[in-house]
Amino acid sequence: MTKSVCLFFQVHQPFRHRRYRFFDIGNDHYYYDDYSNDTIMRKIADKCYLPANKLILDLIDRMEGKFKVAFSITGTALEQFELYAPEVIDSFKKLAKTGCVEFLSETYSHSLSSLKNPGIFKEQIRLHDERIFGLFGQKPRIFRNTEMIYSDEIGAEIAGMGFLGVLTEGAKQVLGWKSPNFLYVNAINPRLKVLMRNFKLSDDIAFRFSNGNWSEHPLTADKFIGWLERLEEKEEVVNLFLSYESLGERQAEESGIFKFLESFVAKVSVNPHLQFATPTQVVEQLQPVSAVHVPEAISWADEERDLTAWLGNNLQKEAFNKLYELGKRMQRCTDADLVKDWNYLQESDHFYYMSTKHSSDGRVNRSENPFDSPYGAFINYMNILSDFKIRLNAVVPENETESEIAILQRIIEEKDEKLKKLEADLRRLQKTGKQKRH
Known part of the structure; x- marks a missing residue:
């Protein structure tokens, strides 16, 4: 055979x-x-x-x-x-x-x-x-x-x-x-x-x-x-x-x-x-x-062949859950830059960097871990996620309060733009007036 x-x-x-x-x-x-x-x-x-x-x-x-x-x-x-x-x-x-x-x-x-x-x-x-x-x-x-x-x-x-x-x-x-x-x-x-x-x-x-x-x-x-x-x-x-x-x-x-x-x-x-x-x-x-029959999820990682390389500690679970809390709002988001960053934030590697396991064979680590500690990886990721959430709130507000804040933010930005334009016009007129006097 x-x-x-x-x-x-x-x-x-x-x-x-x-x-x-x-x-x-x-x-x-x-x-x-x-x-x-x-x-x-x-x-x-x-x-x-x-x-x-x-x-x-x-x-x-x-x-x-x-x-x-x-x-x-x-x-x-x-x-x-x-x-x-x-x-x-x-x-x-x-x-x-x-x-x-x-x-x-x-x-x-x-x-x-x-x-x-x-x-x-x-x-x-x-x-x-x-x-x-x-x-x-x-x-x-x-x-x-x-x-x-x-x-x-x-x-x-x-x-x-x-x-x-x-x-x-x-x-x-x-x-x-x-x-x-x-x-x-x-x-x-x-x-x-x-x-x-x-x-x-x-x-x-x-x-x-x-x-x-x-x-x-x-x-x-x-x-x-x-x-x-x-x-x-x-x-x-x-x-x-x-x-x-x-x-x-x-x-x-x-x-x-x-x-x-x-x-x-x-x-x-x-x-x-x-x-x-x-x-x-x-x-x-x-x-x-x-x-x-596979009632519990398996993977090809480590001796255990389970999910603990990515979701084995509280840091990983916290980051994972906070990320996907944004899922429903991202489904309504059409901003290309936000969608791109959303896709990159989902990479399993970010959660692997937070792992406290010491893999005997390095099976999941196909790339160099840029962080000195799992805690450092977690803090870095959560800082980025915080900034990402601010940007998302401006486009797809989380609730009525966030919506009002986003509207006020846009009004302020529009007024700032008008002020900058008026200041530029004023400087131009002042420059023109000086030239005429000379």
């Missing part, structure tokens, strides 16, 4: 905030650290995105259609590519044209909205999928939530949006004795297929590859394929889901990671027992074995 190898890469970069002080609130509405965003994006583009895309394009060409791969790219990553590394967009467009690359759906700003507000969740997905279609000409059919967060209820929502399948973690607390190497269905709506990540084999590449203390070091393509061949004969699919930064960034080029990928792809492509398949091909070609 031929096993399918489903290789998927997650691509995300956040818009990092600058140090935003208390005295900036109400005075300075620009929140971003442009230097860090530019520098980090350029570094990762040069180490990972550009060389990895070049290699994958070359492998697709050499394997004559036998190599298939999938990506999900957040909207914020695409925006940063456009700002700081437009050639990365071009390289993904070349991959899209091969017909061997599938682009999955995501939340636009890598948000946690699926845990809080179904309306905002749907809007995030709509924004993302429009951008993917505009750039790459694909309408995503498979969904991959932020940090692979999934539950039965989230799956049912995704099914209701028309997606064929969803990617998530093959967490032990969910699967128990079952194997992730089969196709499952959502427990509420069985029309939605569920692909479970094989975290052991995925993390052998993503995290342990260059670890000299690992008992299996060095990892070769032959050794890895040997592990795949020794899996139970009846198992049908091996889901290798990785952060793309594993190639060249987390595992440096010097570690041999690119050579490993090249050798692995070449050997799988000629192996009679293995074949590459995209997530859509997996859900269309395989029969599900059963429903998978």
Whole structure:
């Protein structure tokens, strides 16, 4: 029996905030650290995105259609590519044209909205999928939530949006004795297929590859394929889901990671027992074995595979709840700058920076944490949120009092403008009078 190898890469970069002080609130509405965003994006583009895309394009060409791969790219990553590394967009467009690359759906700003507000969740997905279609000409059919967060209820929502399948973690607390190497269905709506990540084999590449203390070091393509061949004969699919930064960034080029990928792809492509398949091909070609019950949300983070990396302490919960308290008003907001900042404020990274957990494998930290402490990250975020709320109140007042304040504020601003105009006219007339006297 031929096993399918489903290789998927997650691509995300956040818009990092600058140090935003208390005295900036109400005075300075620009929140971003442009230097860090530019520098980090350029570094990762040069180490990972550009060389990895070049290699994958070359492998697709050499394997004559036998190599298939999938990506999900957040909207914020695409925006940063456009700002700081437009050639990365071009390289993904070349991959899209091969017909061997599938682009999955995501939340636009890598948000946690699926845990809080179904309306905002749907809007995030709509924004993302429009951008993917505009750039790459694909309408995503498979969904991959932020940090692979999934539950039965989230799956049912995704099914209701028309997606064929969803990617998530093959967490032990969910699967128990079952194997992730089969196709499952959502427990509420069985029309939605569920692909479970094989975290052991995925993390052998993503995290342990260059670890000299690992008992299996060095990892070769032959050794890895040997592990795949020794899996139970009846198992049908091996889901290798990785952060793309594993190639060249987390595992440096010097570690041999690119050579490993090249050798692995070449050997799988000629192996009679293995074949590459995209997530859509997996859900269309395989029969599900059963429903998978996930009553509590899981993720691919840390040993616990839960939500505590983002919502594990009171700081994180306070910031998260205060942000989404603004959700209803943002649905009435049409101000383009506010909508942009709203999307960026939802990035899960901001809540990760507030974490008091010490991850043993660094799974969720794909970007440098700019803050010295969780408390510092919290204060910075809440300062920005306070300023954002002031701006939102001026456009979409919270209540009658806020509405009156906003009207008075506009009257004052209009009068200030009139006074400035009158003062300018007065100065002009005084200057003209002096010239006439001379």
